[in-house]
Amino acid sequence: MTTAIAPTIEQLHAEYAMQPQSIxxxxxxxxxxxxxxxxxxxxxxxxxxxxxxxxxxxxxxxxxxxxxxxxxxxxxxxxxxxxxxxxxxxxxxxxxxxxxxxxxxxxxxxxxxxxxxxxxxxxxxxxxxxxxxxxxxxxxxxxxxxxxxxxxxxxxxxxxxxxxxxxxxxxxxxxxxxxxxxxxxxxxxxxPTDPLALELSSQGFAGEVIIGAYQSQLSTPEVYHTFDAMGAGAADRNHLQAAAISLHPRSGKAITAALEAGASQAFVSGSGPSVVAFAPTEAAAQHIIDSWVLQDAADRIIRAKAPxxxxxxxxx
Ligand SMILES: C[C@@](CO)(OP(=O)(O)O)[C@H](O)COP(=O)(O)OP(=O)(O)OC[C@H]1O[C@@H](n2ccc(N)nc2=O)[C@H](O)[C@@H]1O
Ligand SMILES: Nc1ncnc2c1ncn2[C@@H]1O[C@H](COP(=O)(O)OP(=O)(O)O)[C@@H](O)[C@H]1O
Known part of the structure; x- marks a missing residue:
């Protein structure tokens, strides 16, 4: 005959310590x-x-x-x-x-x-x-x-x-x-103290980031294929920007509106269609947002810090 003996509290603690902790x-x-x-x-x-x-x-x-x-x-x-x-x-x-x-x-x-x-x-x-x-x-x-x-x-x-x-x-x-x-x-x-980081900052990639986002999506391979066919815009630092705007013209409208409203930089984010604008001041940030709303240039506006x-x- 076997008799069940209840574990002591010390045994329970020892057993618990052996278990992998669930984190x-x-x-x-x-x-x-x-x-x-x-x-x-x-x-x-x-x-x-x-x-x-x-x-x-x-x-x-x-x-x-x-x-x-x-x-x-x-x-x-x-x-x-x-x-x-x-x-x-x-x-x-x-x-x-x-x-x-x-x-x-x-x-x-x-x-x-x-x-x-x-x-x-x-x-x-x-x-x-x-x-x-x-x-x-x-x-x-x-x-x-x-x-x-x-x-x-x-x-x-x-x-x-x-x-x-x-x-x-x-x-x-x-x-x-x-x-x-x-x-x-x-x-x-x-x-952040690297000369390149300071140069980017002096070029206007500084301040608050305002993102204009859309209900519609773009496919990254399709944007690259479009770039292969049409190339980059002459002054574009994002070589995919012209391709993305050709597929999603509202992104171009948002860039123009942001620059007119005081953005220090505004561009298509990667393969798009989102647009990123840098606002050097709180007043510029508010102007950009007001302008995008007034012109229906974006479906969703997000404010963020970077990096x-x-x-x-x-x-x-
Ligand atoms: C364009 C960029 C800019 O950072 O990102 P998104 O803006 O889309 O997020 C990237 O190059 C995308 O990065 P990611 O989306 O991770 O690419 P991957 O999964 O590796 O590749 C997806 C497809 O994008 C194209 N592609 C991607 C990277 C690259 N250097 N050349 C390409 O041609 C290819 O058609 C590839 O099949
Ligand atoms: N966790 C995930 N978040 C977003 N998209 C994802 C995820 N997993 C797979 N995908 C697919 O990856 C594609 C690209 O999405 P995303 O990474 O947001 O965009 P982008 O490549 O333009 O930056 C979408 O079509 C989506 O269906």
């Missing part, structure tokens, strides 16, 4: 824009992608990604929330193709682990907008999983994995201000 890692990852974007020739070894020389700048509109461990063998889950989900809200959107989930799979493969992780994404970055929202979510997922699994991998290793997923993703891991070369994946961080960086927070 949630939350990462707020900012959007990106390109202060300059020079597009060169395509390269077969990069899957037909173009050579780039760009200055990335992370902009303080944040998506939030959380990661929590699931029971072994149960696989991943993904929950998406937010008022502006774009094509992610469509019933045909496959969550296994979501950039954050692809990042989870890539981390699991590199770590030799199963992807038993519950992910949630709260989207605030407009989707398909040239603001790198999918890349931000992938980068956030990588940073969260690195912490959840106690990997503590160096950023260079995370960047190498991110580069297998997309051109913008290595930058989004760290944000701030950086030069991107190769197909956009080779990152050199730019310190921004990802924020990681761990809770038990």
């Amino acid at each position: 949630t890692v939350r990462v707020d990852c900012p959007a990106k824009t390109n202060l300059t974007l020079a597009v060169g020739p395509t390269h077969a070894e990069w899957g037909g992608r173009h050579a780039l020389d760009t200055i990335y700048c992370a902009v303080g509109v944040y998506d939030t990604v959380t990661a929590t461990a699931k029971a072994p063998g149960t696989g991943f889950s993904l929950e998406l929330e937010g008022a502006h989900l774009g094509d992610l809200a469509s019933s045909s959107s496959d969550m296994r193709r979501n950039h954050a989930v692809l990042a989870l799979f890539a981390m699991a493969e590199a770590a030799g682990r199963e992807p038993d992780v519950a992910l949630t994404i709260t989207k605030r970055i407009p989707v398909g907008a040239g603001l790198g929202g999918g890349s931000a979510d992938a980068a956030a997922a990588m940073l969260a999983i690195d912490r959840l699994w106690n990997l503590n991998w160096p950023i260079a290793k995370l960047r190498t994995i991110a580069a297998t997923l997309g051109a913008d993703m290595p930058f989004c891991l760290t944000g701030g201000l950086a030069r991107g070369t190769g197909f956009g994946e080779q990152i050199e961080d730019i310190d 921004a960086t990802p924020v990681i927070c761990v809770t038990q």
Whole structure:
């Protein structure tokens, strides 16, 4: 006969200490824009992608990604929330193709682990907008999983994995201000005291950022194809700007309106259609917003600070 003996409080404490602690890692990852974007020739070894020389700048509109461990063998889950989900809200959107989930799979493969992780994404970055929202979510997922699994991998290793997923993703891991070369994946961080950062600031890439966003999205490959056919505008520091405006003329209208209202710089963000305007003063910011509203030049207006960086927070 066996007699069940209730564990002592010390035994319970010892058992609890042996259990893996269930933590949630939350990462707020900012959007990106390109202060300059020079597009060169395509390269077969990069899957037909173009050579780039760009200055990335992370902009303080944040998506939030959380990661929590699931029971072994149960696989991943993904929950998406937010008022502006774009094509992610469509019933045909496959969550296994979501950039954050692809990042989870890539981390699991590199770590030799199963992807038993519950992910949630709260989207605030407009989707398909040239603001790198999918890349931000992938980068956030990588940073969260690195912490959840106690990997503590160096950023260079995370960047190498991110580069297998997309051109913008290595930058989004760290944000701030950086030069991107190769197909956009080779990152050199730019310190705020670097002469290049000061030069950009003196050229008007300073002050508050006002983003004009749209209900409609642009496809990045389509914008690059249009650029291949028509080239860049003569004075454009974003070589994709003319292509994006040809596909989405309201972006051009928003740039003109912002410059007339006192923006020190206004341009299409990456492949568009969003427009980013730098406002040197509070009065200029208000003029830009009023002008966009009056002229119906944007569907959604967001104010933000730049450069921004990802924020990681761990809770038990
Ligand atoms: C244009 C930029 C500017 O930062 O971003 P968005 O403004 O769209 O966010 C980037 O070059 C996009 O980055 P990302 O969206 O991560 O690109 P990827 O997933 O690697 O590639 C998507 C597609 O864009 C085109 N592409 C991308 C990068 C590159 N250097 N040359 C290209 O031609 C290719 O058609 C490719 O199939
Ligand atoms: N987590 C995600 N957030 C945004 N878009 C995503 C995500 N995962 C996949 N996508 C897809 O990536 C495409 C590009 O979206 P996004 O990264 O926001 O734009 P862009 O490449 O213009 O910066 C969209 O059509 C969207 O369906």
